[in-house]
Amino acid sequence: MLVQEFLEQSAQRFPEKTALVHGDHRLSYLTLDELSNRLAHGLAALGVRRGDRVAVCLDNSVEAVIAIFGILKAGAVFMMINPTTKAEKLTFILNNSRARSAVLHARKTAELGAEWRPAAFLESVIVVGALKGGRSCIIPRRVEWLDVLPQHSGAVQPLPKTCIDADLAALIYTSGSTGSPKGVMMTHLNIVSAATSITTYLENRSDDIILNVLPLSFDYGLYQVIMGFKVGGTVVLERSFVYPREVIDRLVQEKVTGFPIVPTISAILLQMDLSRYDFSSLRYITNTAAALPPHHIPKLRKLFPQTQIYSMYGLTECKRVSYLPPDQIDVRPTSVGKAIPNEEVYIVDEQGHRVGPREVGELVVRGSNVMRGYWELPEETDRVLKPGPLPGEKVLYTGDLFWTDEEGFLYFVGRKDDIIKTRGEKVSPKEVENVLYALDEVVEAAVVGVPDDVLGQAIKAVIKVREGDSITQADVLRHCAKHLEDFMVPKIIEFADALPKTQTGKINKRILGGVAG
């Protein structure tokens, strides 16, 4: 089974059914399947071959969804990149993956600028949309989306399938502890396995209408589309939760049955006056990426009395690990449940031996949803994918500390390393520190995660400024915003005359309020 077959099979079963809603656009399964086939042809004509990587850096949009399936149908590997990714990191990812093509919005090309020189392997830059006033940005190897995928184009025969499920379907870049992002390799089998498992425990069916406000560059958001199409449901796509009232209006209007959220969204919902809305169509809400604050849970239950709440946990390296059956959320609100279907988890001590209940150790995940590895990083891969029980098999060491209760329910304790988890996204302190050190005035910088009710952890930067120089918090923020994705910009900036050191002379992050996890 290949990922694009979810769309193709639903197009066979429900050709006229609405697959995707975005703003005023409503696309049927047949239309979406045909447009993706068209794009696949267009990509092939641009030289995209089996196994090639193609980047997609767009806001949540119809084009982004067509791009995912068009790339897969061309036998290639899609890479969803957060649209707030700045030029340097975008270029890094394109070079690191040796991407053959990239789909960008016209606004991104303006950011890259006319001086931008992509590497030789990037043979085309497909531009969606236009800049205001019809201005155009000269970028090498530019082609227009509307030329690759002409409007009013009819159906074409699908390209012959060349991939098997052992082939890569996606590369998902995640923040790396060394400061450079790492590409998580996901095969068709990985994605199909994860999607099957998740739709099983969520009991998804073709009458589900899923509202997705999460970025498609986030696997949690991406899978809403993949799973929605798998079951033949409808996906209602929004760009963000920035204007919550509009999103809630849409939820009710479309009679949404499933609403995946993160704690930031929960916090906003609980501040709104939603008394006049009828949420009876909402069958389930899911939460992952960061723990739902326990005090949110009874309030959410009151707001959505007919809705099941699923508390879940996962990581990009295996998509999802566990879920708490909704009937347990009042019993053990701080647990993230048990392993998802068709997956096994266990907790090990420092020596790799399995531990019993109430003992804290590292969580290990075993199953077909575990990634293939990190793209071209064998050492990093070997650090997390270690031998499993069967010869030749690898299991995922999550780097997350957990314990289980006597009934086998999992409780998250924290990270083994200093990776910060904020708004559900992993942020490497080093990546942020590197950006801070780019400022001339910065002599020393330390970035730590500090507990935050809503974000999970907030990013705090402590900076020692060069003697005689002065720099403001606004200066630092502006610099960070220019070079980092929005969720990586520090929330707290402090200046210090000296940063505390350990005996070995390294910066002592523990004193700065840094707590692992």
Place this chain on the structure above:
Amino acid sequence: MQSTEQELRAFVRSNFLYGQDDGDLGVDDSFLDRGIIDSTGVLELVAFLEEHYEIKIDDEDVVPGNLDSIGNILRFLEKKAPMCKGR
């Protein structure tokens, strides 16, 4: 004395652009499209408008049509507090 537009630009400059020049921010440029606003940004903007122009902004008003560009905010203010006009 600053015009309303100048006041709004000053707020956007210091809160969303971290002090950067807003010279290329067109009066009808969408904050969302430009990627300069997020959910906390919207809350800060609402708080600023309520305090500075002494208006009450209902939940219903927090929509892009009213807040997502300098132009939209100016039109919104005209409806809510006509005395702002020409300030």
